[in-house]
Amino acid sequence: MSSEQPPVVTATHITKRFGSTVALADSGIVVRPGETHALVGRNGAGKSTLVGILTGLQAPDEGTVAFHGRPSPPLSDRDAWRSLVACVYQKSTIIPELTVAENLFLNRHTRGPGRLIQWGALRRDAERLLAEWSVDVDPRQPASTLSVEQRQFVEIARALSFGARFIILDEPTAQLDAAGIDRLFARLRNLREQGVTLLFISHHLQEIYQICDQVTVLRDARHIVTTAVAALGRQALVSAMTGEDVHLPTAPRGRRPADAPVLLSVQGLVTRSGAEISLEALAGEVVGIAGGGSSGKVEVAEAIVGLARPAAGTVTVDGRRLRPGDVPDALDAGVGLVPRDRHREGFVPMLTIAENVTMTVPGRIRRRGLLSPARRDALARQAIADLAIKSDSPQVPVAELSGGNQQKVVMGRALAGDPKLLVLITPTAGVDVRSKQTLLGVVEQVRQRGSTVLIVSDELDDLRICDRVLVMVQGRVVAEKVSGWSDNELVATMEGVDLDHV
CATH class of the missing domain: 3.40.50.300 (P-loop containing nucleotide triphosphate hydrolases)
Known part of the structure; x- marks a missing residue:
């Protein structure tokens, strides 16, 4: 990562209100090229609102967003936004009734004379895209048969096909087992080596320490801290998220009832x-x-x-x-x-x-x-x-x-x-x-x-x-x-x- 390169995205002094509710208050984030940057906070802290602003789904009431040092496009220019940033959401946007290839190039199908879809060309384009990003999935496969892990990789490949090299991952491990998480993290490290910058959102704090370089904490709609993950211990991270120490319950030894029916x-x-x-x-x-x-x-x-x-x-x-x-x-x-x-x-x-x-x-x-x-x-x-x-x-x-x-x-x-x-x-x-x-x-x-x-x-x-x-x-x-x-x-x-x- 070169310190001379401008940040992939800079969001500063962001304020967003929904009626009387303040979703973000003078908040923001800076993500630099090549990072895997964590965005954490309690539910309701403002993470989803910030992601909506970073992906052009909504405009801030106050503040600015810039990509690579240049102002963000108008909200109406969806193609420009897709070339800059994409989000893989916890709730999949893959359409199960379509094939993998159709999902990859939805509304971008290769067409021939008479505007007819050229299915052979579509499948070849899908094969090239999946091979480029090492996604081992048959493009002819119905999307309904994909595993959670495969759906995520297909969504990432689709996002990269627009030219975006900044991917936001929203709770990507929520439905994966331990082996699936290991495979996902290996894939994310490979993407980073290929020049992709990642914003990683997770409530599983141990994952932040496994995969991320930097972390930004939001609390009650405000930016609390951005720092290197290695510089912030787990308890300090929890305290930053909650404003206080939080201890999860455990079962004391010998509590099991002896004479209960x-x-x-x-x-x-x-x-x-x-x-x-x-x-x-x-x-x-x-x-x-x-x-x-x-x-x-x-x-x-x-x-x-x-x-x-x-x-x-x-x-x-x-x-x-x-x-x-x-x-x-x-x-x-x-x-x-x-x-x-x-x-x-x-x-x-x-x-x-x-x-x-x-x-x-x-x-x-x-x-x-x-x-x-x-x-x-x-x-x-x-x-x-x-x-x-x-x-x-x-x-x-x-x-x-x-x-x-x-x-x-x-x-x-x-x-x-x-x-x-x-x-x-x-x-x-x-x-x-x-x-x-x-x-x-x-x-x-x-x-x-x-x-x-x-x-x-x-x-x-x-x-x-x-x-x-x-x-x-x-x-x-x-x-x-x-x-x-x-x-x-x-x-x-x-x-x-x-x-x-x-």
């Missing part, structure tokens, strides 16, 4: 993909199921709660056998769920907080057989208070909330029925450290009420609050770790490595 019994459960599990969990116990992306952990969790019909086995909650693949029966038996993908399975974006929180408990908000708006709103206000949801009213659409607050709404819905069994699938994916603290803190409250909690995740912070963790590898439980395990020990087991024989 079995509340959850899973016997001989086999999923359609062939993953198998049997387990018993006590009332007041927090049990983790850990594993990589192909371990089968999510499949067994979805079979337990009725989202998927298993091939064999039984699930019993508090003595009641659940009907396989029957979500209403699971709800009626006292099962609460935070699903893996909040955008697709967790909430209805255009409905309000109140409507989302109460949609699975109509019996609790009826009066004389009719829905009572007062009861519905009262239940939602309680969830807003208990989960520290950042909203002035239960009537706010969930789509208007930040990611962390959306996840809190999903948790509020799971808790609305006072569940006997609470199942959390990757509950803190894509949320900031303060939201993570709130969400995991709820688990202790649920446990103290005598409910059982099942946490399905490969996030170590999620699993530390468990009394014990069942580790799955390739569809089988290979180990059980009681609280007090070391990070290296658990990660090695999840990756199928026996440290005793290394």
Whole structure:
């Protein structure tokens, strides 16, 4: 990186308001050529607004943006913006019904006489582009068959095809397992060697130290600090994000209830993909199921709660056998769920907080057989208070909330029925450290009420609050770790490595 080169992007004194809400206040960022620069902050800190301004989706009310020392183009000149910067969002923009080649050159198809699309030329152009950026995907492949990792690489290749050499990555690891993250980071390092500058947005702070050179912290719409990652310790980074020290909960040794009854019994459960599990969990116990992306952990969790019909086995909650693949029966038996993908399975974006929180408990908000708006709103206000949801009213659409607050709404819905069994699938994916603290803190409250909690995740912070963790590898439980395990020990087991024989 040459100090004589102007910054790839310079955003200074940026202020942006949405009505009475100040999204950014005299904030900004400077990203230099060849860097992998982290942008971090709590949900609602202003990251998404700044990205919108850096990509030309919205204009600042005050302040300036320059690329390579030159003023940014008019918002109407989308081609100019695409040649300067691109963003690969957490929520994929790939169209699953089209092929990879069609996605790469959407609205830019090679056309011949009569404006007909030349499909052969299109595929050849796609092959050249994918080869240039080392993306091992068949351009004829339907995009619906791509893995999360492959979709990201295709989106990066598409962005680079416009000429942009500055790529913003929004939570790129949120849906990847450990092996996928390693492959992504290797690819990002290769891109940097090829002259691509990266702005990396993540709530997983350990990733900042793995892949980034510089870090910029936003808090409460303001710029707090920009510095070399190596100069900022983890606790100092958390303090910069929150304004205070934040400590995530853990499970103390020996907390597991000794004489409590079995509340959850899973016997001989086999999923359609062939993953198998049997387990018993006590009332007041927090049990983790850990594993990589192909371990089968999510499949067994979805079979337990009725989202998927298993091939064999039984699930019993508090003595009641659940009907396989029957979500209403699971709800009626006292099962609460935070699903893996909040955008697709967790909430209805255009409905309000109140409507989302109460949609699975109509019996609790009826009066004389009719829905009572007062009861519905009262239940939602309680969830807003208990989960520290950042909203002035239960009537706010969930789509208007930040990611962390959306996840809190999903948790509020799971808790609305006072569940006997609470199942959390990757509950803190894509949320900031303060939201993570709130969400995991709820688990202790649920446990103290005598409910059982099942946490399905490969996030170590999620699993530390468990009394014990069942580790799955390739569809089988290979180990059980009681609280007090070391990070290296658990990660090695999840990756199928026996440290005793290394």
